[in-house]
Amino acid sequence: MDIKKLVAELEAKNPGQPLYIQAAKEVLETIADFVNKNPKYDKYAIVERLLEPERIVKFKVTWVDDKGKIQINRGYRVQHNMAIGPYKGGLRFHPAVTEDTLKFLAFEQTFKNSLTTLPMGGGKGGSDFDPQGKSDAEVMRFCQSFMTELQKYIGPETDVPAGDIGVGGREIGFMYGQYKRLRGQHVGVLTGKGMEWGGSQIRPEATGYGAVYFLEGMLKENKDKIKGKRVVLSGYGNVAWGAALKLEELGAKVVAISGPDGYIVDEDGITGKKIEYMDELLQTRNNVVEPFAKKFKSATFVKGKKVWEVKCDIAMPCAIQNELDAKDAKLLIKNGCKYVVETSNMGCTAEAVAELQKAKVAFAPGKAANAGGVAVSGLEMSQNSQKLQWTREEVDDYLKNRIMASIHANCVKYGKETDGYINYVKGANIAGFIKVADAMIAQGIAY
Ligand code: 2IT
Numbered sequence: 001m002d003i004k005k006l007v008a009e010l011e012a013k014n015p016g017q018p019l020y021i022q023a024a025k026e027v028l029e030t031i032a033d034f035v036n037k038n039p040k041y042d043k044y045a046i047v048e049r050l051l052e053p054e055r056i057v058k059f060k061v062t063w064v065d066d067k068g069k070i071q072i073n074r075g076y077r078v079q080h081n082m083a084i085g086p087y088k089g090g091l092r093f094h095p096a097v098t099e100d101t102l103k104f105l106a107f108e109q110t111f112k113n114s115l116t117t118l119p120m121g122g123g124k125g126g127s128d129f130d131p132q133g134k135s136d137a138e139v140m141r142f143c144q145s146f147m148t149e150l151q152k153y154i155g156p157e158t159d160v161p162a163g164d165i166g167v168g169g170r171e172i173g174f175m176y177g178q179y180k181r182l183r184g185q186h187v188g189v190l191t192g193k194g195m196e197w198g199g200s201q202i203r204p205e206a207t208g209y210g211a212v213y214f215l216e217g218m219l220k221e222n223k224d225k226i227k228g229k230r231v232v233l234s235g236y237g238n239v240a241w242g243a244a245l246k247l248e249e250l251g252a253k254v255v256a257i258s259g260p261d262g263y264i265v266d267e268d269g270i271t272g273k274k275i276e277y278m279d280e281l282l283q284t285r286n287n288v289v290e291p292f293a294k295k296f297k298s299a300t301f302v303k304g305k306k307v308w309e310v311k312c313d314i315a316m317p318c319a320i321q322n323e324l325d326a327k328d329a330k331l332l333i334k335n336g337c338k339y340v341v342e343t344s345n346m347g348c349t350a351e352a353v354a355e356l357q358k359a360k361v362a363f364a365p366g367k368a369a370n371a372g373g374v375a376v377s378g379l380e381m382s383q384n385s386q387k388l389q390w391t392r393e394e395v396d397d398y399l400k401n402r403i404m405a406s407i408h409a410n411c412v413k414y415g416k417e418t419d420g421y422i423n424y425v426k427g428a429n430i431a432g433f434i435k436v437a438d439a440m441i442a443q444g445i446a447y
Helices: 004-013 017-039 046-050 099-115 138-152 169-183 204-221 238-249 272-285 291-295 326-334 350-358 371-386 392-415 424-442
Strands: 055-064 070-081 086-092 120-127 161-162 228-235 251-258 264-266 299-303 314-315 339-340 362-364
Touching: 004 017, 017 046, 017 099, 017 138, 017 350, 017 424, 046 204, 046 424, 055 099, 055 138, 070 086, 070 099, 070 138, 070 161, 070 204, 086 371, 099 120, 099 371, 099 392, 099 424, 120 138, 120 161, 138 169, 161 371, 204 238, 204 339, 204 362, 204 371, 204 392, 228 238, 238 251, 238 272, 272 291, 291 299, 291 362, 326 350, 350 362, 362 424, 392 424
Parallel strands: 086 120, 086 161, 228 251, 228 314, 314 339, 339 362
Antiparallel strands: 055 070, 070 120, 251 264, 264 299
């Protein structure tokens, strides 16, 4: 493959889509050597084909707010690749959502889902709807209107959405109810469902748990231990919450979390009741972390600053794309941070990743480290097909010992460099690519 030509085409074909270009460029740069050693991929134009989503559905979502005013939002579903299984990926409701955001997320999802070992293709969707400040009734009306259109394009064997930023149990419930009403079917068309109506144990914790299991693999590779490590998390949502729970259980100390308004530092560690409170704070949907310091005496709120200035051994970005830049990376390195586990999707800028790798900090990309979330969604699909519900222990064991262990091993297999440093970005991209690419070749020129 001619990387210069591909990047030029990518940029020309996707004007105004910097996130998609960033995500795609990273994959191109890290798989180029591997692809060039295996000419079958060029023969079948696999890389070029992967740069184009199979389908993008874009639609209007109208709903009536509590004052009786008509509101108009945009809805999307990007169906990126179906080679190894039905499209699978979350829905994001956030005012900054554009087609670019969802194209980058769907692209990443294809590689991530391939890494999980489960048969899932890649997709992503959502809306520029902002759940912040909306009543339950408004959120329900929005979700019903959104699903009325989306249901034409999804199904348990075609495309199975789930949650992401701004879409949690409440939104999945409203959307599932509407799908059921329109189709008259109680099927596994969404994941992240309630435990009483088809959901899977561990799904709420899975992204955070999985990232910590992946971190354990990284530590082991460095003959290092998790116990006593200082950890800084960004965000205080579902992902950071799951990570905090598992970190506490394994004896690490979470000293900071953050929100859009600033960060909280707590040298006593964020444990027990404080972790429970993260969830309560999220449910208020006020998008602030400051109340945490009012509630717990040991906590201090630092307004408007990024959490990466807090000294730590391990940093886990758990909020949103590009939340950690080159300046932050340099500060982390200076303060002695040894591990960065990207738990949000593309949480680090390309420049930040380059800084970390140059300094030989162990860096895990989101598509490997945060794959536990979608993986347990995959297990929820399996349970729905079986008409069974597995125990917590069964799901957790599968997540830890089969899925996250396999992803880590694959990253090492394809990412280990001659000096022993593991380039997890390269490892994840190559391993994720192989399975999808080989499936595409086997299935002929169909997408
Ligand atoms: O980014 C992600 O992997 C998710 N938001 C989870 C997707 C899913 O289908 O569970």
